[in-house]
Amino acid sequence: MHNHDQALIFESSTPGRIGYSLPEMDVQELDLVSLLPEGYIREEEAELPEVSELDIMRHYTALSKRNHGLDSGFYPLGSCTMKYNPKINENVARYNGFAHVHPLQDESSVQGALGLLYDLQEHLIEITGMDEVTLQSAAGAHGEWTGLMLIRAYHEANGDMKRTKVIVPDSAHGTNPASATIAGFDTITVKSTDKGLVDLEDLRRVVGEDTAALMLTNPNTLGLFEEEILEIAEIVHQAGGKVYYDGANLNAVLSKARPGDMGFDVVHLNLHKTFTGPHGGGGPGSGPVGVKADLIPFLPKPIISKRGEEFVLDYDRPQSIGRVKPFYGNFGINVRAYTYIRSMGPDGLKAVTEYAVLNANYMMRRLAEHYDLPFDKHCKHEFVLSGKRQKKLGVRTLDIAKRLLDFGYHPPTIYFPLNVEECIMIEPTETESKETLDSFVDIMIQIAKEAEENPEIVQEAPHTTVVGRLDETLAARKPILKYQKN
Amino acid sequence: MKHRYLPMTEEDKRAMLDTIGVSSIDELFSDIPEKVRFKGEYKIKAAKSETALMKELFMLADRNADLKRNVSFLGAGVYDHYMPVIVDHVISRSEFYTAYTPYQPEISQGELQAIFEFQTMICELTGMDVANSSMYDGGTALAEAAMLSAGHTKRKTILVSSAVHPEYRDVLKTYAKGQYLEVVEVPVKDGVTDVEVLKELVNDDVAAVIVQYPNFFGRIEPLKEVEEITHASKGLFVVNSNPLSLGLLTPPGKFGADIVIGDAQVFGIPTAFGGPHCGYFAVTNKLMRKVPGRLVGQTVDDQGRRGFVLTLQAREQHIRREKATSNICSNQALNALAASVAMTALGKKGVREMAAANLQKAHYAKTAFKEAGFEVVYDGHSFNEFVVKLNKPVKEINQQLLQKGMIGGYDLGRDYPALANHMLIAVTEQRTKEEIDTFVKELGDLHA
Secondary structure (H helix, E strand, O other), X not given: OOOOOOOOHHHHOOOOOOOOOOOOOOOOOOOHHHHOOOOOEOOOOOOOOOOOHHHHHHHHHHHHHOEOOOOOOOOOEOXXXXXXXXXXXXXXXXXXXXXXXXXXXXHHHOHHHHHHHHHHHHHHHHHHOOOEEEOOOOOHHHHHHHHHHHHHHHHHHOOOOOOOEEEEEOOOOOHHHHHHHHOOOEEEEEOEOOOOOEOHHHHHHHOOOOEEEEEEEOOOOOOOOOOOHHHHHHHHHHOOOEEEEEEOOHHHOOOOEOHHHOOOOEEEEOOXXXXXXXXXXXXXXXXXXXXXXXXXXXOXXXXXXXXXXXXXXXXXXXXXXXXXXXXXXXXXXXXXXXXXXXXXXXXXXXXXXXXXXXXXXXXXXXXXXXXXXXXOOOOOOOEEEEOHHHHHOOOOHHHHHHHHHOOOOOOOEEOOOOOOOOEEEEOOOOOOOHHHHHHHHHHHHHHHHHHHHOHHHHHOOOOOOOOOOEOHHHHHHOOOOOOOOO | OXXXXXXXXXXXXXXXXXXXXXXXXXXXXXXXXXXHEOOOOOOOOOOOOHHXXXXXXXXXXXXXXXXXXXXXXXOOOOOOOOOOHHHHHHHOOHHHHOOOOOOOHHHEHHHHHHHHHHHHHHHHHHOOOEEOOOEOOHHHHHHHHHHHHXXXXXXXXXXXEOOOOHHHHHHHHHHHHHOOOEEEEEOEEOOEEOHHHHHHHOOOOEEEEEEXXXXXXXXXXXXXXXXXXXXXOOOEEEEXXXXXXXXXXXXXXXXXXXXXXXXXXXXXXXXXXXXXXXEEEEEOHHHHHHOOOOOEEEEXXXXXXXXXXXXXXXXXXXXXXXXXXOOOOOOOHXXXXXXXXXXXXXXXXXXXHXXXXXXXXXXXXXXXXXHOOOEEEOOOOEOOEEEEEOOOOHHHHHHHHHHOOEEOOEEHHHOOHHHOOEEEEEOOOXXXXXXXXXXXXXHHHHHO
């Protein structure tokens, strides 16, 4: 261990210290040997740390200081919608009646929870323009897989067994093809045009009687609205396929366009993006799935329904794809999303998208002189730059990202989408002020100048973080995946 | 409109529109074709002020019978356990909860190190070599274990014990359909997996045998026998395990498990009406490069300082795309952090003491039920749950118990028709002797 290294909690452990306070042991304790079978009582204790409560708090406080969150500073990570996480959401999700209810209690004792979920469904139905929504999927990728399983069940119910292929654009998130594989489909890629949109000719070429679905993000991962969306949907529908909406970029179109009106049959949303469930350092998320009427019979079990004034869990769904998750989804995240929607209201949600798009276009225009702009038209909530010009000077996009760390920014998404060279993908969101956007743009401009005048300072960045660039090759070649006592 | 989450002023807006070179925000949406443009506003509820909304939602939450005001004997995979108060203080630090996945390691060392510690603790408890950074929950972790097994062995049949959580089995069946796997359930005999039937069912197409430890009825499965049968046919041995119980029980790794999965909700994570909880996934070294999800590894920076990074990413969906063997991306990072804090607070001594308290209190309750004249079904070595036979529908009894501030056990008849009127009762360290005695008495009165 290096002198300046942050200690692991195991390295701070001292035998004899405790950090817990268990309830009193008020029943007679019997000999464990009489209670468990021979050979099933643990012989070696699990080497968990032995630390006091203050030790724990100091440890995690130290770790938190080595972590950049959205509350620490600007986080323009493209396609991730790093908007402010309202604090009211956290309070509401911790109400005893939400945080401390058991999923298997009698329905009559959880009417508040079921009522909230039902109303959230109703809100999401209106927002997406779909006919029904399930809140069961735990995250975006889980929602994708759920949606594709619904499409598969639909085709099979029609006796249409040849539909084995899912089409995705070359700009798609990696989860799209991966979800297709897990749902049992093969993936075909459809090309983008030089304008960054789906190539309709190529789409006509690849669709056919084996097409199960086309998966599309709109606006796409370049931040561009697929203007020919109705024609795209028509081509796929004509071929007998379904059109799937990846809701990662819904923040761009709230109150402006609804997936259900664009010809989509299935959508998933990322409540931890558009609807402010916090990202939590990588989850938990929530990935509700909305469908058009012809897919409702296949939705996962159970469905939350209303019978008179009572909310019930309906398991009587003979055509359902089955269960996709134990219980009813990531309820705690759904509570946060519901609180957010109710804090914004219809006019608030409309303003969200308007400002998200205004902010992105403003930044794009201010940066256009200094970085290559591969698609020069109004963007939606995010845009991509290319670091091609800087690359010729020996400064790669990765270097630019690392240099941003020196100024207290989380860098944009880089090297994605794959169809843009040295890609830099910026999504500011609506919750950032003009001052924040200007400061970030100024630094981006400064870095572009540094690339010309003093490239080493960019190439060697970061200079101010607690660790420098880490040896990822070493990590993969000789994996150390847990603490080992010396 | 003005809103506390939206900082732009009219002046800002005008200056920005000037820079962009348009006269209105509407122009920025001119690429949305008229035909698909949504006009007007959503027909949803109007916004409420902070105070009014908090009041409304507080009242809504209050309509639920919560585990703070009621005494719970309900488990079945989700438990009312000791939650060290410090857990919520740590996960409320917004450097953790407002961060994205740690893709920029230089400014994410806190999260990465916390996950590395989580991986270590899960390995310690399960007796396995490698653990990932979390899964959605125990159920989807189990399904992923089945898919890993099928991919690794190139076999297509999954044998799953009927004493595995019914909802986990349901999730498994849904995933199996996507992967064209056949799921065969192994029956239960006397409350544990019937090893004689298992012997007959294993063959050279069996990718995995999956059991739960302790099983859905609370019983300790004979892992030794199941391991021998499984490995004799060269399938993978998968154990779904309550990690708290492993503070006391011999870990599945010691019995030769290839994959151990489960849910860490037992460590500091609220029941939250079923989620978010925290799946975990642990394997032997041999399967390290086939683990789904994220892994954090230790490395050094250019000055030799220790640091942590996401590693072995060549397995993952964003690299492998359609060749990926799992599509998981977001997981349950914040809940893994919560579980880490709880495991740290309990530590080496506390985790064993808490597991033992569950065992002792549940045993006390089981004995009390027997002494009160109840039939305990599937009686035998168990952890913190057991089955009691009633003479009335469980639902009916539970509704009456609720009137007395008690949340009764799980209605086994929902999943096991032969066990209609049988209640699965969970007794954790949280229950006092007095609460247990009252519960037995009340149930006795309702039963009479």
